[in-house]
Amino acid sequence: MNYYDEVTAFLGNWGRFQKILFFILCASVIPNGLGVLSVVFIVDNPKHHCSIPDVNLTEDWLQAIIPIEVSCIFAIVSAFFAFILVYLHVVLWSKDLKGHRLTWLRTDHPDWDYFGLSDQWKQPFTSTIYFVGVLVGSFFCGQLSDRFGRKPVFFITLGIQTLFTFLQVFSTSWEMYSVLMFFSGLGQIANYASAFVLGAEVFCGNVQTVYTTAGVCLGFSTGYMLLPLFAYFIRQWRFLVLAIALPGAVVIPLWWITPESPRWLLSQGRVEEAEAIIKKAADMNKVKAPSVIFKNYKVDHGNPRQYTVIDLYRNREMRLPSIILPLTW
Structure with missing residues (x-):
């Protein structure tokens, strides 16, 4: 058990605080799953x-x-x-x-996606553009969340994904739609990664394991499963895109009840803010918190070292997992 898990053990693993946050984070990644395969229903030439x-x-x-x-x-x-x-x-x-x-044929179909024989490459290329955005977003989302916090990056990238998905409603050409898809993909992966890390750092014990291996993945899969249902009942493509964008807009107001990661706050030397979050969680779980929670935590007021992705490969224990995980993905 590490230092954080030990000093916050009085909270318990599955109180009201953890249940609410677990639901919020799992629900927040549903829009990620909705958008990934939307191109299948929007940019397609029906037979x-x-x-x-x-x-x-x-x-x-x-x-x-x-x-x-x-x-x-x-x-x-x-x-x-x-x-x-x-x-x-x-x-x-x-x-x-x-x-x-x-x-299947929608009652309203984008005129610009009836591609002729010479334009058939545009259909799969649209998906490629989306996943190029996913690739680009994966490069910097970790660095941004390390610098500015898990919570701000989580909600900002959710806003980016929601905004650019909504703007697809006004697409007048394949080129415009593809550019918007790029930024939707960029926001999608950054939001998913931020939600994953935020939950992994807030939860402890078995709840942390369940969230990182099943909870967040089930939320994403729920979006996958809802997309065909939306497409079946919503036959006008603009309304379908709007339905894909709306769940993200519903999650954004949850900013006011979603906490920052106490672990990240501690890493930044913001001990008082971390303690305030833990004490609020204790009130929600109806347990008594110590007056000083992180009493043995030492804050380095010097110039802390800034770590980068290169440090993962310098560490002997992290080197092999850091090589294997990108290959498996």
């Missing part, structure tokens, strides 16, 4: 037939002559008879599509 007003065919004949494709032009030139029948329609082709009855 369709080209609309050929002059040809009145049954469904079976239509499928045989003009197969369902993601590109109208490709479908036409891929069938010889269809090419003869609708040669003039190829020249005058427009975005007049007929959705197949077995294919």
Whole structure:
């Protein structure tokens, strides 16, 4: 048992304070899961037939002559008879599509994501842009939370994710949507990492283990599972994006009841603030706190050393885990 766990043992592991914070942090990562796969439902070409007003065919004949494709032009030139029948329609082709009855099709679909045959790369590339944002965010979120605190970074990155997801509602082009997705991904990973670290530092004992291995992951998975449900009932894409953004906006007001990490405050020499949080937690758990909690804690008022990610590889005990974990992710 380390120093912090020992002096805060009087709180217990699962009081009212821990229960409320556990729920808040797990719920806060639900928007992370909602946004990750949103591109599947927003930027997608639903399978369709080209609309050929002059040809009145049954469904079976239509499928045989003009197969369902993601590109109208490709479908036409891929069938010889269809090419003869609708040669003039190829020249005058427009975005007049007929959705197949077995294919999901929103009542309102972004005009800019009906990609032609030469633009099919844009669909997977949109996901790549999102995860490039995730990669960029993962580089600096740890350094920011070490410098400014877990709580500020947690809520600021949640705000970034929520804001840029909301702005996707006003997307008028694929380029605009992709840029907004980049910043959504950046905020997503930084928010998730901050929530993970904040809970890991506040909780102790078995609760800490459950939170870091299951709790925060279940919150993220809940977002995964809610996204298809949202997409099934919300067929207009702008309202779907709005539904993805709103849960983050609901979490932001929880700033006033979410504490800073006492461990981080101690590392910064802010002992009084750390004790105030522990005493408030003791009141919530209905236990009596000592008048001085961190009485043997020594504050270094000199110039403390600033650690970086390089120090993980300098330490013999941390070197191997620091190599293995990025590879597993």
